[in-house]
Amino acid sequence: MYTSDFMKVLVADMCGFCHGVRNAISVAEKILAKENNVYSLGPIIHNKDMVERLAKSGLKTVGKVEEIRSGTVLIRSHGAAPEQIAKLKEKGLNIVDATCILVKRVQHIAGELEKDGYKVVIIGEENHPEVQAVVGCARDVVVIADESDLHKLPQNAKLGIVCQTTQSPEHFGRMLGAMGRCNFSELKVINTLCREAIKRQESAVQLCRQVDIMFVLGGLESANTRRLAELCKKVNQQTFHLQNWNELDKSVLSGKKTAGVTAGASTPDWIIDEFVSNLKVFDSGNS
């Protein structure tokens, strides 16, 4: 017997491009319309589809300052360390800074905390470009990803603590609690979480409670997308982090009646739209 059973698809209230990413893309597109020799220091956003699209428009992505000889360099939304900016300036390159204002704020605060005599600590992922750029804004910044890094903290010290903008309040709090149990003299903690990211996390978690299956769309390197997927997975085991429709193993849809979709801050609308359109017409009863 053939049953037609189209999927009911719900999209999170808040998802997709955030202000910082939208700005970086818009800045890139404007420069590319005028100039030929345009570079991005590292992928402009953590989304390979978007990076490929901009590459076709002429954006050259490089890993190191040394790879650039002339032209315009775009500083992506994750920012760059002061040392890198200085190198770019030394080379006489034209710099266009598209660092997210919230990330810029973290960098500034790290410098100020150090000036005020605090040992700077950032709660975040050591290898993430945002964290790397903040590390470059003060001396010997301690990066705390989780409890296993607590041994790096100096004893009986004045710690000036910031957080990678895309972490969750839950993780931020857990790490502060862990530090509070250690031997410290003072903690000055500046809340550098992105409120937009928190709202997206809340919106995603709320949605995934209501559906049979949840999709989190975005780059596998994207910290905020991974965070969304982690949070949803805790609530709904049927959560899948995918980059686009093509990556979906359609067998997971079998028997599912309702699906939720959210997307990271670096996921372009066309990826979300394509995914949702395909999902809506997918006949899960016939899969």
Add this chain to the structure above:
Amino acid sequence: MYTSDFMKVLVADMCGFCHGVRNAISVAEKILAKENNVYSLGPIIHNKDMVERLAKSGLKTVGKVEEIRSGTVLIRSHGAAPEQIAKLKEKGLNIVDATCILVKRVQHIAGELEKDGYKVVIIGEENHPEVQAVVGCARDVVVIADESDLHKLPQNAKLGIVCQTTQSPEHFGRMLGAMGRCNFSELKVINTLCREAIKRQESAVQLCRQVDIMFVLGGLESANTRRLAELCKKVNQQTFHLQNWNELDKSVLSGKKTAGVTAGASTPDWIIDEFVSNLKVFDSGNS
């Protein structure tokens, strides 16, 4: 069959009078040797045996400033609120301040945090005199005893956080973690825990792991003694908080071969000595 089975008694490496309490008692004894009209604003320490002994030497314990007409007033180690001190001065009374220097520091920090624009928060027990005195050092201090008080915190605020000196690092950390999950703009946390108290907690917990039964001696109102008992109880269910040997229900000793003894910072040596001596000659096999 009669079996003689004397108890092996181990006393914690660090226990009994702390510096602050020893100082308050010593100051009281010196004044009492010279003067007749000596008052303590609230019990000088949270130990009824010691309070009774000093009462016999002439120390009058009063609950309110209004009860004192003339003479010398001793400020106990827990301190007093600035408003109370001002009232005492207005009355022209002779004030002898025996506030513990660590408690004095908490009071000073609370005032400084407020001056710097922070909303002052103290992690501690609302009705404890130390906390009450700190509350008097700034406007609208928020007292957080546990998670159930978190609703009192203002949203998106700059919080200046201190801790009652006798809390445990574990509780301090747990509360900081809980606050870190809330919506705050900045946290400035000064570690105001008494290191002496922490060492006593560690010493007590270490000891109670090695014994069949654990005794924590000290006033029932004494915050630091209660903390010792709480921490020991988590590790050794056979933990008893008593004020002195007379309070001991001897039947709990039945079958026990090793006993641990610790005491709060306001427990005089004679109470500990008496308890240990009696316990050592107690024949648990015959109980």
